[in-house]
Amino acid sequence: MLILLQTCYRSELADIVTMRRVRERDVVCLLLLTLLILYLLMWFWFGSLQPASSVFLNYEVDKMLGQERQGKVKESRSNLDVVTVAGLGQRRLCPLGSFRLSKMETCMPWLGCKEITNEVTIKLNIGSGTVKKVYKAVWRNHTVAYSRLKNTTYFEDFSEGIEMLKTLQHPSVLQFVGSCNTTLLTEFYKFGSANFFIKKVLKLYSYRKFDNVRTRFNMALSYLEAIHSLHNSPVGTRVMCDSNSVHKSLTQFLVTQDFKLVLSDLDATPEVNHEANLFIKCGSRRIVSDFVAPEQLWPFENETFDDSRMPSYDEKTDIWKIPGVVDYLLGKVNGSEVIRLHLFKVHQQCHNRDPRQRPTTKVLLEEYNRVKNMFFPEHIT
Numbered sequence: 001m002l003i004l005l006q007t008c009y010r011s012e013l014a015d016i017v018t019m020r021r022v023r024e025r026d027v028v029c030l031l032l033l034t035l036l037i038l039y040l041l042m043w044f045w046f047g048s049l050q051p052a053s054s055v056f057l058n059y060e061v062d063k064m065l066g067q068e069r070q071g072k073v074k075e076s077r078s079n080l081d082v083v084t085v086a087g088l089g090q091r092r093l094c095p096l097g098s099f100r101l102s103k104m105e106t107c108m109p110w111l112g113c114k115e116i117t118n119e120v121t122i123k124l125n126i127g128s129g130t131v132k133k134v135y136k137a138v139w140r141n142h143t144v145a146y147s148r149l150k151n152t153t154y155f156e157d158f159s160e161g162i163e164m165l166k167t168l169q170h171p172s173v174l175q176f177v178g179s180c181n182t183t184l185l186t187e188f189y190k191f192g193s194a195n196f197f198i199k200k201v202l203k204l205y206s207y208r209k210f211d212n213v214r215t216r217f218n219m220a221l222s223y224l225e226a227i228h229s230l231h232n233s234p235v236g237t238r239v240m241c242d243s244n245s246v247h248k249s250l251t252q253f254l255v256t257q258d259f260k261l262v263l264s265d266l267d268a269t270p271e272v273n274h275e276a277n278l279f280i281k282c283g284s285r286r287i288v289s290d291f292v293a294p295e296q297l298w299p300f301e302n303e304t305f306d307d308s309r310m311p312s313y314d315e316k317t318d319i320w321k322i323p324g325v326v327d328y329l330l331g332k333v334n335g336s337e338v339i340r341l342h343l344f345k346v347h348q349q350c351h352n353r354d355p356r357q358r359p360t361t362k363v364l365l366e367e368y369n370r371v372k373n374m375f376f377p378e379h380i381t
């Protein structure tokens with residue numbers, strides 16, 4: 001908004017100097033200002049007076065999804081697990097180089113080889129991908145996740161993932177606890193990966209009451225926030241490459257106690273830098289999928305694949321994938337159709353064949369927050 005006003009003001013000044021097309025400019029600015037006023041009126045109309053927070057990422061983890069607002073206080077009280085851990089959602093991030101698990105009072109320095117070797121007990125296997133085998137483990141009475149490199153072929157990816165995890169520590173990212181060569185210790189998420197949560201946890205008797213559009217929309221928003229933090233990371237614009245299907249995309253995320261998605265697997269997040277003309281390719285093999293962005297597909301259909309002739313691309317591949325993932329997250333519950341309708345236009349823009357025409361995560365966040373303020377306004381605190 002301010003930029004718009006500034007542009008009108010500046011262009012007016014410039015026009016006075018050149019004495020050209022002043023009338024046209026004025027008319028356009030007047031129209032834009034009218035729109036601006038109408039937009040402001042809309043805010044008051046919907047009674048959500050937190051416009052600033054919709055533009056910038058709210059780095060503080062939100063409260064529980066406000067089940068109280070849906071008259072579900074009693075139900076959630078009866079569910080001890082969810083209530084007792086609700087406070088976890090307010091966990092502030094520890095200073096870089098330290099961590100804090102749910103029952104810890106203070107932050108502690110990241111663990112190294114000594115602590116991992118002497119103080120960690122491995123329990124059962126809880127998951128596995130191409131690179132890691134993951135176990136539930138105990139460190140000094142705290143449950144943690146212990147990941148071990150599966151095959152030395154992927155040592156580079158594994159180490160890269162650890163370095164990324166350490167540099168990207170943020171409420172949208174899995175909390176790092178420690179590492180030692182081919183082992184990694186992280187916070188344990190009992191809800192597991194995002195697709196496990198959607199397919200299994202939300203169907204459980206004690207969680208079925210949370211399987212509603214509010215929970216699902218908040219999951220979608222947290223997913224978008226995570227992609228936003230990846231695209232605006234301290235180490236540049238990073239792309240979530242390991243995402244050739246909805247299922248694959250969602251296994252890279254874990255679900256917190258307050259049902260938010262956090263980035264977990266950062267092994268394949270290469271850097272894009274437009275100024276430096278640095279573009280990426282997700283792997284060196286041909287991608288065959290109707291989920292990925294069109295520029296990720298081999299363009300010479302009737303010729304054999306040759307990676308050296310395969311063009312590179314940028315972070316807008318992630319943007320192309322957002323509608324598909326969000327559509328899956330919203331699912332088929334009461335109210336999800338209305339949300340879909342309100343996101344329709346911006347999602348359509350995500351599917352522009354020209355990557356440059358697709359919106360950024362910032363634009364998407366503004367749109368999602370508009371929908372959030374319209375349907376799920378938070379308590380004013």
Ligand SMILES: Nc1ncnc2c1ncn2[C@@H]1O[C@H](COP(=O)(O)OP(=O)(O)O)[C@@H](O)[C@H]1O
Pocket residue numbers: 126127128129130131132133134145174186187188189190192193196251252254264265267
């Ligand atoms: N901190 C964690 N808490 C709970 N489950 C986890 C955790 N980290 C990983 N997992 C489980 O293990 C699976 C594989 O982990 P991931 O890091 O994606 O391995 P890979 O790099 O081999 O793909 C995840 O999809 C998830 O189900």
Ligand SMILES: *[C@@H]1O[C@H](CO)[C@@H](O)[C@H](O)[C@H]1NC(C)=O
Pocket residue numbers: 140141
């Ligand atoms: C760990 O838990 C056990 C049993 O719950 C308890 O006996 C023990 O004192 C605890 N140890 C520490 C260091 O808190």
Ligand SMILES: *[C@@H]1O[C@H](CO)[C@@H](O)[C@H](O)[C@H]1NC(C)=O
Pocket residue numbers: 151152153
């Ligand atoms: C590790 O990966 C390589 C290459 O994919 C494979 O040849 C080898 O058998 C694997 N080793 C183990 C122990 O799985």
Ligand SMILES: *[C@@H]1O[C@H](CO)[C@@H](O)[C@H](O)[C@H]1NC(C)=O
Pocket residue numbers: 152155181182
């Ligand atoms: C770390 O792991 C790699 C791969 O397994 C191994 O080659 C190397 O010796 C290990 N380094 C240390 C210090 O243990």
Ligand SMILES: *[C@@H]1O[C@H](CO)[C@@H](O)[C@H](O)[C@H]1NC(C)=O
Pocket residue numbers: 302
């Ligand atoms: C490849 O496709 C082009 C047009 O798309 C066509 O002209 C050409 O004959 C095709 N070549 C082969 C070998 O099929």
Ligand SMILES: *[C@@H]1O[C@H](CO)[C@@H](O)[C@H](O)[C@H]1NC(C)=O
Pocket residue numbers: 333334
């Ligand atoms: C959706 O809402 C309608 C009317 O309120 C209700 O009859 C129906 O059972 C609900 N469906 C689901 C899946 O909750």
Ligand SMILES: [Mg+2]
Pocket residue numbers: 129130242251252265
């Ligand atoms: Mg993975």
